[in-house]
Amino acid sequence: MLKKIPVIIIVALIVSSFMPQAVMAAVLEVDTASSELYTDIWQDNADNDESYPIGQAFSTTPTRGVGNDEVERFSVSMSVNEGSMVGQLSNLNGSMVNNAIFPFKETVKLDSVTWKWNNGGRSYFFLFYTSTDNQNWTEVEITGNASKVAIENTYDEDGNQDGPGVECYASVPAGIADDDDVLPITFSFKQTAEAKYFKIVMFGSDGETGDLGVRHQWFSFNSMKFEGVVATAEEATPESPAADDPAPADVPAAAEDAPPPAPAPAAPQTGDGAMIFIVLIAAFGAAYAAARRIRSN
Numbered sequence: 001m002l003k004k005i006p007v008i009i010i011v012a013l014i015v016s017s018f019m020p021q022a023v024m025a026a027v028l029e030v031d032t033a034s035s036e037l038y039t040d041i042w043q044d045n046a047d048n049d050e051s052y053p054i055g056q057a058f059s060t061t062p063t064r065g066v067g068n069d070e071v072e073r074f075s076v077s078m079s080v081n082e083g084s085m086v087g088q089l090s091n092l093n094g095s096m097v098n099n100a101i102f103p104f105k106e107t108v109k110l111d112s113v114t115w116k117w118n119n120g121g122r123s124y125f126f127l128f129y130t131s132t133d134n135q136n137w138t139e140v141e142i143t144g145n146a147s148k149v150a151i152e153n154t155y156d157e158d159g160n161q162d163g164p165g166v167e168c169y170a171s172v173p174a175g176i177a178d179d180d181d182v183l184p185i186t187f188s189f190k191q192t193a194e195a196k197y198f199k200i201v202m203f204g205s206d207g208e209t210g211d212l213g214v215r216h217q218w219f220s221f222n223s224m225k226f227e228g229v230v231a232t233a234e235e236a237t238p239e240s241p242a243a244d245d246p247a248p249a250d251v252p253a254a255a256e257d258a259p260p261p262a263p264a265p266a267a268p269q270t271g272d273g274a275m276i277f278i279v280l281i282a283a284f285g286a287a288y289a290a291a292r293r294i295r296s297n
Contacts, residue, residue, distance in 0.1 A: 039100040041087035043075040065180035075220035081159035095154035110228040112188040118220035120174040120182035125203040130195035144188035152213040
């Protein structure tokens with residue numbers, strides 16, 4: 001039996017050393033100090049001590065169960081008639097929308113975004129996009145906790161619920177925890193291509209009606225978190241001189257019949273996986289020898 005165990009372990013190590021290693025998703029850093037962290041509008045109600053700019057999307061305070069002026073969150077309205085808004089909504093083919101843009105500190109590949117709504121019983125209507133230059137945007141396909149739907153209406157430029165219907169994502173209701181706070185909701189998607197910016201286009205919510213029509217203008221959340229991987233920068237390849245570039249005047253041209261220099265012998269390279277494999281083999285070999293000595297005694 002003692003002879004079989006090290007052999008089995010060694011075979012398993014050899015097989016695993018050739019298997020690809022999974023890259024684990026991590027929390028990605030948003031550049032909250034950047035001027036590119038932006039939203040079309042945000043709520044600022046000085047009379048009620050309520051100010052909810054985009055930076056508070058990352059607050060981790062509760063979204064329910066405390067006084068309304070104590071809830072730190074990002075909050076906007078799709079209605080132009082709401083007087084506590086700062087900024088100007090965007091008009092998207094007749095629908096009034098709010099665009100929120102989040103710049104990352106590094107180039108990333110996204111797996112998901114998580115936050116807590118201000119109201120856990122509603123379905124919210126939105127679209128996600130990524131970009132590398134903050135100008136050209138690619139829509140993100142969501143695979144978890146939201147589905148693509150055709151909503152019946154949106155808010156129009158007069159602040160009424162008479163805007164055109166659009167195709168967008170509708171979230172599932174997040175639900176309420178035992179402490180009356182809204183549960184976090186994670187929107188997962190196929191890992192995106194490299195991105196430097198993330199954008200949310202917001203249309204509002206259904207106001208807990210359960211249908212596919214915008215009935216409520218508010219769009220509020222906090223505890224925002226992005227997960228994915230930092231994109232690996234490709235190694236720069238030095239440019240070769242152009243074929244027709246003349247040789248410098250003070251450098252003599254090489255003789256045509258001169259033999260090419262012999263290539264230097266390549267140094268053997270050992271990857272991290274191989275080094276771990278070698279160390280483990282040595283460790284198990286020592287353990288096996290010790291076991292044989294014990295058995296012989």
